[in-house]
Amino acid sequence: xxxxxxxxxxxxxxxxxxxxxxxxxxKRWIEEAVESGLVKPGDALPSERxxxxxxxxxxxxxxxxxxxxxxxxxxxxxxxxxxxxxTHTPRVEQSLSQLTxxxxxxxxxxxxxxxxxxxxxxxxxxxxxxxxxxxxSGERVARIARLRLSSETPLAIERASxxxxxxxxxxxxESSLYAHxxxxxxxxxxxxxxxRAANLGDDDARLLQVPAGAAxxxxxxxxxxxxxxxxxxxxxxxxxxxxxxxxxxxxxxxxPNGPRR
Ligand code: GLP
Numbered sequence: 082x083x084x085x086x087x088x089x090x091x092x093x094x095x096x097x098x099x100x101x102x103x104x105x106x107x108k109r110w111i112e113e114a115v116e117s118g119l120v121k122p123g124d125a126l127p128s129e130r131x132x133x134x135x136x137x138x139x140x141x142x143x144x145x146x147x148x149x150x151x152x153x154x155x156x157x158x159x160x161x162x163x164x165x166x167x168t169h170t171p172r173v174e175q176s177l178s179q180l181t182x183x184x185x186x187x188x189x190x191x192x193x194x195x196x197x198x199x200x201x202x203x204x205x206x207x208x209x210x211x212x213x214x215x216x217x218s219g220e221r222v223a224r225i226a227r228l229r230l231s232s233e234t235p236l237a238i239e240r241a242s243x244x245x246x247x248x249x250x251x252x253x254x255e256s257s258l259y260a261h262x263x264x265x266x267x268x269x270x271x272x273x274x275x276x277r278a279a280n281l282g283d284d285d286a287r288l289l290q291v292p293a294g295a296a297x298x299x300x301x302x303x304x305x306x307x308x309x310x311x312x313x314x315x316x317x318x319x320x321x322x323x324x325x326x327x328x329x330x331x332x333x334x335x336x337p338n339g340p341r342r
Contacts, residue, residue, distance in 0.1 A: 093135050093136060093137065094106070094107065094110045094135075094136050096110075096136055096137070096138060103138050103142045104138075104142045104143075104145040104146040104149070105146075107132075107136055107138060107142060107143065107146040108146040108149050108150055110136075111126075111146065111150060111155070111156075112150065112155055115155055115166055120166055121166065122166050122167060122168040123165060123166060123168055124165065124166045125163050125164070125165050126147070126156060126163065126164040126165065126166070128163075129143050129144060129147070147164060151164070151292055152292060152294070154167055154291070154292070154295065154322060155167055157290075157292070158292075172322075172323060172324065172325050173186070173190070173231075173236070173323055173324050173325070174325045174327055175324055175325065175326050175327065176327055176328070176329075177274070177326050177327065177328040178328060178329060180269060180270070180271065180272050180304070182257055182258065182259035182260070183229055183237070183239070183257075184256065184257040184259070184260065185257075185259070187231050192231045192232055193231060193232055194229065194230070194231055194256065195229075195230045195231070195233070196227040196228065196229055196230070196256060197227065197228040197230070198225075198226070198227055199226040199227060199228060199238070199240075199288075200224055200225070200226040200240075201223075201224065201225045201226070201251040201252060201254070202223075202224060202251060203221045203222070203223055203224075203245050203249075203251065204221060204222055204224055205221060205222070206220070206221065206222040206242070207222075210222050210242045210314060213242070213303060213311065213314040214242060214243070214244050214311050214314055215310070215311055216244055220244055220245055220246060221245040222242050222243070222244065222245060223242070223243045223244070223245050223247070223248035223249070223251045224240065224241070224242050224251070225240075225241050225243075225248075225251050225254060225258065226238070226239070226240040226241075227239050228288050228289075234290075234323075235288060235289045235290055235320070236289075236319065236320055236323050236324075237289075237317050237318060237319045237320065238285055238288055238289065238317065238318045239315055239316075239317040240315065240316050240317070241258060241313055241314070241315040242313075242314045242315070243312065243313055243314075247262075247265075247267060247312060248261075258313070262312065262313075267306060267312055269304030269305055269306060269312050269313060270305065270306065270307050271304070271305045272302050272303060272304040272305065272313075273302070273303050274300060274301065274302045274303075275300070275301045275302075276298055276299070276300050276326065277298070277299045277300075277301075278296065278297075278298065278299075278321075279296075279297045279298065279299045279318065280294045280295070280296065280297065281293065281294065281295050281296075281297040281318065285297070285318050289318070289320050291320060291322065295320075295321065295322070296321030296322070297318050297319060297320060297321050298318070298319040298320075298321055298324065298326075299316070299317070299318055300315075300316070300317040300318075300319060301314075301315070301316050301317075302314075302315045302317070
């Protein structure tokens with residue numbers, strides 16, 4: 082991994098009090114180096130002390146510039162090892178009109194999938210799960226929670242709940258939930274999906290390897306069998322910097338006298 086000092090800091094930045102706050106000038110200077118490709122994703126930033134000496138500013142100024150760059154996702158800080166230029170995740174374009182699984186979405190793009198299991202087991206249901214899944218009283222719920230990755234990049238955390246009668250042994254899922262349901266003849270054919278903006282909390286941000294408070298998308302999917310029975314209730318948190326959700330829109334039915342004004 083290259084250190085930035087060789088390239089970027091061969092020439093000291095020309096910062097001047099006359100041109101506005103020094104931390105903003107330093108921030109812009111580092112940003113331009115990243116945008117122009119002068120420094121590459123994964124490169125290490127020199128220490129705060131080095132940067133301050135080369136730019137002839139205080140360490141407080143450097144710290145402030147770095148904090149803003151971390152918040153903007155330009156730099157990442159790894160505890161104990163330093164500050165680095167962020168590695169950018171290629172954005173995934175996801176249609177909102179197809180009922181597909183994570184595994185299928187990635188396979189269509191030729192991307193590999195991998196999951197870290199966070200939880201799987203049978204539990205007494207929460208009131209929300211009882212209502213969402215229409216559980217009869219006394220029935221337990223199967224929960225599976227996974228960190229979902231593609232090519233080693235974490236993209237989403239998914240927490241799925243299903244009736245225990247549908248998934249009596251959550252350990253039986255190999256990698257794809259939908260493939261498992263399909264084998265049982267329980268693959269959903271319809272779903273309602275709700276998407277909301279969210280700022281990632283500390284734990285989710287750590288799992289998704291983004292700064293705490295970074296933009297995310299909360300996605301809730303309720304899926305149905307052809308019979309109308311709810312089969313899956315899943316709450317997911319997607320990385321906001323990794324997904325573009327795309328929907329095709331069509332002009333609706335026109336009133337008999339043309340569009341209303
Ligand atoms: C998507 C959906 C989830 C669904 C999952 C199944 O990611 N948001 O609601 O549970 O796909 O994916 P897989 O079959 O890969 O486990």
